[in-house]
Amino acid sequence: MKKAAICYFHSSFSEYVRVSKSLNPKEEEYVKRRQAVVEKYLKDKGTEYKQEHVPVIAVLGSGGGERAMVGLLGALAQMEEEKLLDSITYLCGVSGSTWCMASLYEDPKWSVNVAADKKKIVDRLSDGKFSISDMLDWLSVAVEDENYSLTDFWAATVVFNSIKEVSDESKTQNEGRCHSTNPYPIYTAIDKGLKQDNQTAPCWFEISPHEAGYSHVGAYVDTSLFGSQFENGKPKTLPKEEDMLYLQGLCGSALADGMEDTKQILQWIWDWIRSNMISFFLAGFFHIPAALLSDEKRNLEDAGILLNSPYVAALRPERKVDLILSFDFSSDDPFLTVKKAADYCKEAGIPFPSLVIEPGEEKNPKDFYVFKDETKAPIVIHIPLFNTVNCGENIEEWRRRYKTFQGPYSKEMIEDLLLVSSLNVKNNKEKILNEIKAVCAC
Secondary structure (H helix, E strand, C coil), rough: CEEEEECCCCCCCCEEEEECCCHHHHHHHHHHHHCCCCCCHHCCCCCCCCCCCCCCCCEEEECHHHHHHHHHHHHHHHHHHCCHHHHHEEEEEECCCHHHHHCCCCCHHHCCCCCHHHHHHHHHHHCCCCCCHHHHHHHHHHCCCHHHHHHHHHHHHHHHHHHHCCCECCCCCCHHCCCCCCEEEEEEECCCCCCCCEEEEEEEEECCCEECCCCCEEEEHHHHCCCCCEECCCECCCCCCCCCHHHHHHCCCCCHHHCCCCCCCCCCHHHHHHHHHHCCCCCCCEEEEEHHCCCCCCCCCEEECCCCCCCCCCCCCHHHCCCEEEEEECCCCCCHHHHHHHHHHHHHCCCCCCCCCCCCCCCCCCEEECCCCCCCCEEEEEEEECCCCCCCCHHHHHHHHHHHHHHCCCCCCHHHHHHHHHHHHCHHHHHHHHHHHHEEEH
C-alpha cells in the first residue's frame, strides 16, 4: 500500500485550483437559497426546528444500471406527489442513479415539473431507438481527443443503449442552469489507482455544478476545467467540453474495472500541488497520497465498484447533513451499501449510526429502516427497492427480472418498476415525515 505524504500550502485558493476542506462558496450560496425553500416547507407543515440551522436532508440514489435510473425516477416523482421534495437539500448519485439525475437536471426546474419530465424520460426509454449512426458520430468525435479512453466507448455503447439519448447539455450543468428550485446535485466517482492501492477514503471524487475533485483530500478545480492539463498552476490546454453522456459513462462504468483507462483528467490539480508544496506560509496541511504527487495521469471509474451508494458525498462534515434518505437499488444484499458506509465512516472517523438488522432480513427485507442513536451521526433512512411489502414473497423473481446487466427494459417493465419504487415512498410518507420532525427537534 502506498502511504500518504504531508504537504503544505501557502494558500487555500489559487486562480484555478482550490485546496481546502471547506465547501465551495458557490455551493454555500446555492445551499443557502435552497435552505430557504426547505424552511418554507417546514413552516407550511407547522414543523419547528430547534437547531442553529435549517435541517439538511440528503437523498441518495445507489447504482444499479437502468434499474437504478428508473427506480430513482419513480422515487423522486412520488416524493414530489407526496409533497416531500421541497424538504431535500442535496441529491447525490452513483452509477445508474446519475443517469436519472443527468436527465432530470436538463430541466432547470425539474422538481416542479417532475411529472412531465418523468413522462418524457419514460417515453424516451421505452420508445427511443439505439441509433448506430448517432453512436458512431459521437465516437468519431471522441476518438480524435488525445485522451480518448474506455470511458468514451462505454458511454457511446452501453450507456447510450440504455438511456437512448446523446444530450447537448455540457457535463458541468453550468451555473446558468443551477436553480435552487432543485436540490443541489452531486455525482460521485472513484480514483481507480487509489482504490487498487486500498486507499478507500482518499480515492473518492465528486463532481458538482461548481467544482470537481477529491473530497477527502480537499483539492478541487472548477468544473468547467475538468479535463484540463496544467503546468505551473495554470491551464496548459483547455478541455473539450464533454456532454452529459460522457459524465453518465464515467459515473456508470462498472465493467471498466480492471481495464486500462487512459483518460488524462486530473493532472491540473496535482501539477498545482507539486508547484506549491514547498512553502513556509502554513495555512494548513493535507494528507496527500504519494501517487497523486508523482503520477501525471489519474483514472476515474464507477464509484459503485467500491460502495454502491454516494454516502461519502453526503457525509462530508462540511455539509452538515442531519438526515439521509437512501434509496437502495442494488441487486443482491439490500444492506451491503449501508454496511460499507459504516465501515468507511469508521476508517475516516466520521460519526455513523449503529446498524441493527434482524436475522433473515438480508433475503427478505422490509420496505423501511431507520438507523439512529445518541451520537452526532445523521439519522439514516434505508429503503431497499425490492422488499416484502411491495413484492410479497416474490423478491427473488423481481431481482431476476431486473438484472443489472441485461438489455434495455420494455415499457411494461419500466412501468412496473416505477410502481414498485413509488410505493416505497407512498407507503412510508408518514414515517419519513416523522424522521424529518425528529431531526428538527434535535
